[in-house]
Amino acid sequence: MSNDKNKAAAATASAPTSNFLRAIVEHDLADGTHARAGLPSVITRFPPEPNGYLHIGHAKSICVNFGLARDFNGRCHLRFDDTNPEKEDTEYVDTIIESVKWLGFSYEHGGQEHLHYASDYFEQLYLMAEYLISSGHAYVDSQSADDMAKNRGNFGTPGTNSPFRNRPADESLALFRDMKAGKYKDGEHIVRAKVSEDAMTAPNMNLRDPAIYRIRHAHHHRTGDTWCIYPMYDFTHPISDALEHITHSVCTLEFADHRPFYDWLLATLAEGGFFAQPVPRQYEFSRLNLTYVVMSKRKLRQLVEEGIVAGWDDPRMPTLVGLRRRGYTPESIQLFCERIGVSKADGWIDMSTLEGSLRDDLDPKAPRATAVLRPLKLIIDNFPEGKSVACTSPVHPHFPERGLRTFPITRELWIEQDDFMQVPSKGYFRFFPPIGEAPGSRVRLRHGYVVECTGVDLAADGSVAAVHVNYFEDSKSGTEGSNSYKVKGNIHWVSAATALEAEVRLYDRLFTEANPDAGGKDFKTLLNPNALEVVSAWLEPGMSAALPGERFQFERHGYFVADMVDSAPGKPVFNRVTTLKDSWAK
Ligand code: ATP
Numbered sequence: 001m002s003n004d005k006n007k008a009a010a011a012t013a014s015a016p017t018s019n020f021l022r023a024i025v026e027h028d029l030a031d032g033t034h035a036r037a038g039l040p041s042v043i044t045r046f047p048p049e050p051n052g053y054l055h056i057g058h059a060k061s062i063c064v065n066f067g068l069a070r071d072f073n074g075r076c077h078l079r080f081d082d083t084n085p086e087k088e089d090t091e092y093v094d095t096i097i098e099s100v101k102w103l104g105f106s107y108e109h110g111g112q113e114h115l116h117y118a119s120d121y122f123e124q125l126y127l128m129a130e131y132l133i134s135s136g137h138a139y140v141d142s143q144s145a146d147d148m149a150k151n152r153g154n155f156g157t158p159g160t161n162s163p164f165r166n167r168p169a170d171e172s173l174a175l176f177r178d179m180k181a182g183k184y185k186d187g188e189h190i191v192r193a194k195v196s197e198d199a200m201t202a203p204n205m206n207l208r209d210p211a212i213y214r215i216r217h218a219h220h221h222r223t224g225d226t227w228c229i230y231p232m233y234d235f236t237h238p239i240s241d242a243l244e245h246i247t248h249s250v251c252t253l254e255f256a257d258h259r260p261f262y263d264w265l266l267a268t269l270a271e272g273g274f275f276a277q278p279v280p281r282q283y284e285f286s287r288l289n290l291t292y293v294v295m296s297k298r299k300l301r302q303l304v305e306e307g308i309v310a311g312w313d314d315p316r317m318p319t320l321v322g323l324r325r326r327g328y329t330p331e332s333i334q335l336f337c338e339r340i341g342v343s344k345a346d347g348w349i350d351m352s353t354l355e356g357s358l359r360d361d362l363d364p365k366a367p368r369a370t371a372v373l374r375p376l377k378l379i380i381d382n383f384p385e386g387k388s389v390a391c392t393s394p395v396h397p398h399f400p401e402r403g404l405r406t407f408p409i410t411r412e413l414w415i416e417q418d419d420f421m422q423v424p425s426k427g428y429f430r431f432f433p434p435i436g437e438a439p440g441s442r443v444r445l446r447h448g449y450v451v452e453c454t455g456v457d458l459a460a461d462g463s464v465a466a467v468h469v470n471y472f473e474d475s476k477s478g479t480e481g482s483n484s485y486k487v488k489g490n491i492h493w494v495s496a497a498t499a500l501e502a503e504v505r506l507y508d509r510l511f512t513e514a515n516p517d518a519g520g521k522d523f524k525t526l527l528n529p530n531a532l533e534v535v536s537a538w539l540e541p542g543m544s545a546a547l548p549g550e551r552f553q554f555e556r557h558g559y560f561v562a563d564m565v566d567s568a569p570g571k572p573v574f575n576r577v578t579t580l581k582d583s584w585a586k
């Protein structure tokens, strides 16, 4: 990639382009909408439920929320929306915290950590629910779940009031307290909000007396067995935002229909004296849809639990732990999120955009190295046995100041199998043997000598066992006169005597189709059988010093990372992060 393009990429990352959210924030800052003593004027939050691993879609939300805080001198909270005790676990809390930090964001601001849990607010949430009941804004419903569903109506069909809707407030309150005291079984009663007298006929289903508290005799990963009633998401979320003085509550479009309840709840509680105005405002953007992956937690879990992938951090997974292990950098993911932008328009982002961001990030960073992935022996017959000549190559072709790497050339080398053809096709400039009167091909061994192919050894099954060449001693790269050899092929190699043998995992996209879970397709029938190929490769000797997580460009092959889990000292295992070019482009 050209330096200009690098500069453009760096510029994109450092100078954020405007989007509708940034415009809203700028407008609010100019108007002083959220100016409050002792608080930043921009406070956002990222609110995951700790019920799974974060994926690339969450990265968009993280970059949007933490990015707004960063760009407008505000702060962003990490808040766990942990109100579903059965599905949640501290394992997920830990990985989510780690992933947010790995992506390069911090919830620390002005010396304070803004790591929050909705469960920290259970007491306050409970008291606010009591207030809503006492003030006639909520009631305890004792219908069966079936009746409740039936009476809710449908899109286009109005609902019917519950027979318990006009239950006296003190009766509801007594029931709610007994619910809390554990006197009832799961589902026996539920607390519902009453947004207006005719709310059950509201066109927006989310306003039809939404449930705000339910009975769940379940152990919570943080509050243990303290509670047997738990607040619902639509009740918890706005209140958590308000308690944390969030200014811009940014979420994905599917929550747009929840916004009227969000606004009603906070306005009602502000009237009740629980919150000062201005209360938080909710804004929605379109979620990330990325081709060649599935992102639903349920489907990702299926891949893990059915052993289709090796775990949540399998390098083929779109989880942040998977992308990290695959070799993605946090910067490349931030760059990707900046490039795809933020809008309200639904659409699909092509996987190549993510891979392109990765290449643009790695190209200037990654040191170069040589790897032969599918080895074929090459013997330089006129090169004395035991002789070794040092060859050098820049660590990075665009940055000479990073120095040179040194590796020896010896009589026996490894080259790629596809750098040899017994009968060359038209325009093939790599190795082929003499044919009839015509001599064998002349090729430069990159950074080494020009050699001429003299013959080939075949194995009993007819396959190529070794290629023979002679070298020209005065053709060494970088020496005077070496340019007088005009050759069209320039191929990479490693010395068989010193090369490091290493397991290299060639990863590719997990699915063969762009939309593996669209239109009722069974995503598990669309797995790419070539998403992982493991080869035993030969690497230039310096690679034995590669540290887990260190990334390289293996020339002609792509970007590779020393696997963080399976590499041992002196014995790295490499993952292919991505190829040099988009091999999926049509
Ligand atoms: P589920 O609701 O099935 O648990 P989820 O992916 O919505 O899954 P959350 O933990 O609720 O999980 O997500 C946290 C935040 O990440 C939410 O604000 C959500 O809007 C956002 N988010 C989730 N998926 C995407 C996506 N594909 N693109 C952008 N933001 C997303």
Ligand code: MG
Pocket (backbone or CB within 6 Å): 049
């Ligand atoms: Mg969700």
